[in-house]
Amino acid sequence: MKHLVLALFFIVNFQTAWGQYRVADVKVQGNNRTKTAFIKKIVRLKPGMELDSVLIEQDINRLKRLPSVSHAYFQVFSAMEEGEYNVFYGIEENHTLIPFANVYTSNNDEFAFRVGLQEFNFIGSNITLGAFYQRDVFNSYGFHLRAPYLFSNTIGLAVSYQNLRTQEPVFLEGGTADYRYTNKAFEVMGLFELNFKNRFELGINFFNEDYSYLFGETDVNVPQDLNVDKYLLKLIYNYDGIEYYYQYLSGFRSTLNLQYVHSTSSMLPEFIIGFNDFTYFHRVGERGNWANRLRLGLSSNMDTPFAPFAVDNNLNIRGVGNTIDRGTAAIVLNTEYRHTLVDKDWFVLQTNFFVDGGTWRNPGGDFSDFGKSQNLRIYPGVGIRLIHKKIFNAIFRIDYGKGITGDSAQGIVFGIGQYF
Structure with missing residues (x-):
């Protein structure tokens, strides 16, 4: 020093x-x-x-x-x-050949996991090459390659393929139906670094969505089998003002994601979707870190049971369950205090206290839906982090969240990497 x-x-x-x-x-x-x-x-x-x-x-x-x-x-x-x-x-x-895993459960006996392997420094050039396997009632897999400096010190490329298959709830007027949902997608993105803090990604994704009815309620206006070819155009703008010191972060980051989705079916019509993640980190003393993420999302307000914003255990609210609701707009706030209990040369033990909260606009509804109690979820909880300081993203996390709003659940979320 x-x-x-x-x-x-x-x-x-x-x-x-x-x-x-x-x-x-x-x-x-x-x-x-x-x-x-x-x-x-x-x-x-x-x-x-x-x-x-x-x-x-x-x-x-x-x-x-x-x-x-x-x-x-x-x-x-x-x-x-x-x-x-x-x-x-x-x-x-860092060591950069890293396995990863996400495991999540709820008090409804739901269990799902995703495991994979990633090399973050392929051929010594910080190229990410990875693959995953997921079990969420059905089997899924995918792979990706990301080379942000492939062509120059500012221009790169990302390519991915995934075959996702899950059991998804579809929310009808008379109740809930469960569908087997399959999404096969191939994506190509161009990566551009404007300067130290500002980056852009622009690309196209070709995908096929297949919905097959399993059980539950039915509706004459909602098909029991649906297979649709789509493509989406995507623009991502990332502003990164975060300062890094091992597990401690400080500063502000903003990520804007805009998409236009074209569809070949009127049952799943074309739409526009955009969301912005604002994250802010603040050092508290020598061993504390206050972390915050605010997501604001908005899409075309279609009256469809296949709305794009999901309420999900592993995405936005820890403990809530696996895809328990959907909407066409979302406001989600995650805030947590992380405190380092043990900090050795290579190992860190960290604990955290969090509150996850969010509200959604119903498909075809209006912005007053944000204030309705049935759309509001608040889940406080606690967790621990086991961190290896010499292995990239080697953060094993366990979080337990319990809802305090109406019809709440509780559950445990396991994963690799910080939740946000």
């Missing part, structure tokens, strides 16, 4: 004599699996440039966001030529 403070002081003083000091070379140390050429490709500081403390700080934060990096730092040393300096970027690497 002393060397970092001295280096930062050194560089700040360089800035007072703007243009006088230059970078002789940018060197990388501490990396093993991550290629040096890749690190030099994505950092913005280059040989021959003026020594710039702001640019170095941005490079360090950019490196900390890489899946292969658990921590990064810099050092500055004078070079052979007068007025020139070598900048060393130091890397502490």
